Amino acid sequence: MSASKRAGGGGSSLWQIRSAIDPRQYWLLALFGLVAPLVAWLVASQLDGTDKVFLPGPADVLARIWSWATDDDLAADVAISTWRVVAGWALSAAIALPLGLFIGSYRAVQALLEPLTDFVRYMPAVAFIPLVMLWVGIEEGSKVAIIFIGTFFQMVLMVAEDVRRVPLAQIEAAQTMGATRSEILEKVIVPSAKPALLDTLRVTMGWAWTYLVVAELVASNSGLGYAVLKAQRFLQTDKIFAGILLIGLIGLLIDQGFRLVHRKAFPYLAGRHR
Amino acid sequence: MTASIDIRDAFKTFGHGTQAIQALEQANLAIRPNEFVTFVGASGCGKSTLLRMIGGLESLSRGSIAVNGQPIAGPGVDRAMVFQHYSLYPWLTVTQNIKFCRQLKAHTHDRTSADVEQAAGRADALIRLMGLSHVADAYPSQLSGGMQQRVAIARALMSRPPILLMDEPFGALDAQTREVMHDLIRHVHRMEGSTIVFVTHDVEEAIYLGQRIVLMAPRPGRIDTLYDVPLPAERHQDMKLAPEFLALKREILERIRETSGMKTDLEQLARLNAAVGADAALTTD
């Protein structure tokens, strides 16, 4: 029997490279992957000698989230943080999408802008905080600006790369059918790059969330990142945990939303969507 | 619809200075209206480059190419091109791919309702001709390689181009599918009256399809020999066993071998074998 099992192909082993697995198995594994660390955390926090300040347990964190929600206006913190992240990210996207499209389509624009973008993206967003405070002030705009700085330059380069990945044959086929430059952009390059662009938007949205705490360093008095920073000052470890977990949870939800849109919008990629 | 192609003293150099590659040197060729010409030759001899130059996708370093006496400037709707692969639009269905050119301004001058109806009729006819009726609403990713190439050909034919340029369109297909495609493309040639320029590295394919064969040679890329195919206009698969077919095939293969530098490779291999033999003799002593 075992002789009929081949190493690399055939069969229905879980360890087949890239092969599909049963959806039930998939969800079971995903659930396990999420629950196992939770259990490990629970056990570690229950061990004798674990200081609550050093490592609060899941129950402490849940209790903290509850009291945050009831007494401390968690909803407002979530709302303002989400707004800042989405605004900074959307502003990035609004400029990066057209700019990346031109960088990826025209070598001249690439030569003009890509080295500069490549240079700027290595500058740490945190270091821009004093400048942002100076130029933008300390209002809402400054938080959005930090998230913008953190995501924009990477996003431009990724969009340009997505556009450059459009197969040349698709473009040339349109040219031999008499398509004009604008028709090639609109009817070939954009639709062809769309799935990759949506992936880029999804990935950069994740990065935007990672810049939230940095952004809320700037003269905030609200938001999840600000709450984490304040909790740090008072050594409220459970609140730090609560803030980090909530940011992760919102990120996960948004990510799943993007994946759902991807599946619905690009049915022709059925093979890729598991 | 048909057209002539005149290639005069065409040169193509890629790169500059010491990096320069002479991809095509002084090509001269006159292709008659409704002629079926096939290009063969060793890899790197400039077949694709010349075809792309006719298609307007590659500029000329020197010389000129004229269609019906008019020098070409860039790609145009009079010259449709079928690529080896990856040219279909994966987000469009088979029917939408075939009708793609109808969305372009270049094809909107004929937008009377009768013409629209006629275009729809043509799309349907092409789908039927290419045997794609049962997959008309499928996406390219759901089709086999052979079917995808049929879609690409139908799409190229949609606008009734007088010239059809094909670069190893069947290179990735299996032998059986290729034979079906050969008869299909010959049928299209007869029915549509188009001028077809077809690049391949399969000599049998070149003879079976072509009325004339252009043999190209590498380093530098150039047109080496022209062969008239001594077969009747109507072709059948069993002609591939006819003595004149086999004789021409042998002659062309021999010439490709001569021009490709493969002979010297073989000589080198023989020398290498001799050396290894001598070595072996030494160690067994």
Ligand SMILES: Nc1ncnc2c1ncn2[C@@H]1O[C@H](COP(=O)(O)OP(=O)(O)OP(=O)(O)O)[C@@H](O)[C@H]1O
């Ligand atoms: N865009 C390019 N830039 C630089 N060199 C090129 C370019 N395109 C082709 N060449 C060179 O020009 C020569 C001819 O290439 P071409 O693709 O026309 O050959 P081919 O006859 O089609 O070969 P094959 O049978 O392998 O497809 C080759 O030496 C190739 O390396």
Ligand SMILES: [Mg+2]
């Ligand atoms: Mg080639």
